[in-house]
Amino acid sequence: MTQIQNASASAPVLAALPVETPEQLEAFEARIAAGEKIEPGDWMPAEYRRQLIRMISQHAHSEVVGMLPEGEWIRFAPSLKRKLILMAKVQDEAGHGQYLYHAAETLGATREEMVDALLSGKAKYSSIFNYPTHSWADVGMIGWLVDGAAIKNQTMLAGCSYGPYSRAMVRICSEETFHHKQGKEMIVLYAQGTPKQREMAQDALNRWWWPSLMMLGPHDADSPNSGVLSRWGVKLKSNDEVRQEYMNEHVPELLEAGLTIPDSDLHQDEQGNWRHGAIDWTEFWAVVKGERGLNKERLGARQQAHTDGAWVRDALDAYAVRESGATRA
Amino acid sequence: MTETTEIMTETLILTEALKTALTARFTALADDEITLSHRVAEWTGHAPLLEEDIALANIAQDELGHGTLWLGLRAALDGSNADALAYHRDAAEYRNVPLTELPKGDWAFTMVRQYLFDAWEVLWLDTARQSSYVPLAEAAAQALREEKFHLQHTALWVERLALGTPESTRRMQDALNQLWAYALGLFDPLPAEADAVAAGLLPDVAALQTRWLGLVRGHLEGVGLSIPSASELSASPLPYSRSQHTEHLAPLLADFQRVAREFPESQVW
Numbered sequence: 001m002t003q004i005q006n007a008s009a010s011a012p013v014l015a016a017l018p019v020e021t022p023e024q025l026e027a028f029e030a031r032i033a034a035g036e037k038i039e040p041g042d043w044m045p046a047e048y049r050r051q052l053i054r055m056i057s058q059h060a061h062s063e064v065v066g067m068l069p070e071g072e073w074i075r076f077a078p079s080l081k082r083k084l085i086l087m088a089k090v091q092d093e094a095g096h097g098q099y100l101y102h103a104a105e106t107l108g109a110t111r112e113e114m115v116d117a118l119l120s121g122k123a124k125y126s127s128i129f130n131y132p133t134h135s136w137a138d139v140g141m142i143g144w145l146v147d148g149a150a151i152k153n154q155t156m157l158a159g160c161s162y163g164p165y166s167r168a169m170v171r172i173c174s175e176e177t178f179h180h181k182q183g184k185e186m187i188v189l190y191a192q193g194t195p196k197q198r199e200m201a202q203d204a205l206n207r208w209w210w211p212s213l214m215m216l217g218p219h220d221a222d223s224p225n226s227g228v229l230s231r232w233g234v235k236l237k238s239n240d241e242v243r244q245e246y247m248n249e250h251v252p253e254l255l256e257a258g259l260t261i262p263d264s265d266l267h268q269d270e271q272g273n274w275r276h277g278a279i280d281w282t283e284f285w286a287v288v289k290g291e292r293g294l295n296k297e298r299l300g301a302r303q304q305a306h307t308d309g310a311w312v313r314d315a316l317d318a319y320a321v322r323e324s325g326a327t328r329a
Numbered sequence: 330m331t332e333t334t335e336i337m338t339e340t341l342i343l344t345e346a347l348k349t350a351l352t353a354r355f356t357a358l359a360d361d362e363i364t365l366s367h368r369v370a371e372w373t374g375h376a377p378l379l380e381e382d383i384a385l386a387n388i389a390q391d392e393l394g395h396g397t398l399w400l401g402l403r404a405a406l407d408g409s410n411a412d413a414l415a416y417h418r419d420a421a422e423y424r425n426v427p428l429t430e431l432p433k434g435d436w437a438f439t440m441v442r443q444y445l446f447d448a449w450e451v452l453w454l455d456t457a458r459q460s461s462y463v464p465l466a467e468a469a470a471q472a473l474r475e476e477k478f479h480l481q482h483t484a485l486w487v488e489r490l491a492l493g494t495p496e497s498t499r500r501m502q503d504a505l506n507q508l509w510a511y512a513l514g515l516f517d518p519l520p521a522e523a524d525a526v527a528a529g530l531l532p533d534v535a536a537l538q539t540r541w542l543g544l545v546r547g548h549l550e551g552v553g554l555s556i557p558s559a560s561e562l563s564a565s566p567l568p569y570s571r572s573q574h575t576e577h578l579a580p581l582l583a584d585f586q587r588v589a590r591e592f593p594e595s596q597v598w
Contacts, residue, residue, distance in 0.1 A: 064379065068374050071374035074370045074371075074373060075367060075370070075371065075584040075585060076584060076585075076587045078416070078588040078598045079412050079416070079589065079598040080396070080397050080400075080412055080415055081598070082598055083370075083393060084394065087373065087386050087389050087393070088386070088390055090374065091373070091383055091386035091387060091390070094373075094374075094379055094382040097379055098379050101379075136588045189597065189598075194594050194595050196592055196595070197592065197595055301374070304375070305375040308377065308435070308436075309376065309377020309436065310377075311436075311494070311496050311497060312378070312436045312490070312497070313377060313378065314496070314497070315489060315494045315496070316493065318493045318494045319488075319489040319490075319492055
């Protein structure tokens, strides 16, 4: 769905890096400047590798944890069609997680290490998934706003310098585009439906609007990871640029659906850009740090699944050993 | 099917009694698929491997798709509405086998149930492909393609878990002991189905049971599991049937129908 672009990741530990010659770095940066993709076997600075593993694995974790808030609603879906669509959507998120874990593996990380980092709380995932889902309309609003914001970010990342991540983004964006359309279609239908459906849609917008703006990351002035990531062609646009694109697409559509955006300072500037009022970042950071929201519950659900599944994975290992023995014999 | 039934295809006239039999069977099939799909989907986000989150979500979608298919066939006979049937019938009106409504249990329970069900469904569909009722024959051919993949997947899981660790073997045997009698419920003929079977419209479930037993017995015993004996089963027959549900169906439907019933005035979702 999205990867978090927060500023809480640790600063680059340059002292611990292996020796890299200025010539190597120069040749690498020349390739990036020329628009070439960096592929798994290519030389790359250790810091580039580290940052990509961090970003891609966070992105994968976000997909996996992102299954939970919507997955809860599969059981409650109000029609056979919606139930089918939601199952397909959550399945896609699992597929994206799998695909991204593989992309991170090309950089030398293992699935086990990455999963352990998630379960121990060491690795981050997008804090948007720590918000609770209160009604069925939340499923539509997540599709429209959260996936809409994610697509803006991922479309940018599809142009990033690391080949496997870039190609993963192309594929994931095409599926997310379906999710976005489905979410929008659902909310527009409810916004024009019965009074109770309409009320449910508006309530969902009231709760998801600000988190969807915040999930695109802190303002540029407060985003310390951005410098090196943009120099190496990983982040091609700043958080605020992506947020502006998101606003310009979604504000007119939400208004056209007859919904009210919960921002009294919302306006269009002379250039035609939709501008939001001041964002309450204290809430964002409280959710990122797990002081608010469902961080404990989400991680708890993943830990529980991992623990409950241990005997299954052990059985698979034992069976594989048995089979390889049988093959040799 | 016999030559007589093929001739009948061209001249088949559905009497009210035959329509009733078809409607009852389509409802039973749909309710099996809908309830099982609901249970399988409960694993989404909680499976032991990410790959299985994907596989089970796929199986759940296929089963729900089949459920919709059967309700569509029923609608063609009686003009009913699929969502109205799924969302506005109470537990007492559902006609699924108790097998499909049981809570998902552990991974062994889910896999054994799915395997036993898939084997039944593959055989039922394979026979129904030759039904003299063309809409059923076409739907069965369509569903069979997907169902064969489910059976491959679950048969492999049965093998791996049965031959895995002592714990996985024990869990598989426990699951099989609990589920076997419920699975046999799939082969109880529906009331008033006999004429439709004789007319070549519907598969004969008693004949299917023999084929099913051959299929699953071979696989389960081949991987070292033991099937509960007939004497064990007859000592404690299940008090449940398609019209006498366990206590688990009502809570399942309470979840399944929650939003739809909370908004009774909303016709469109």
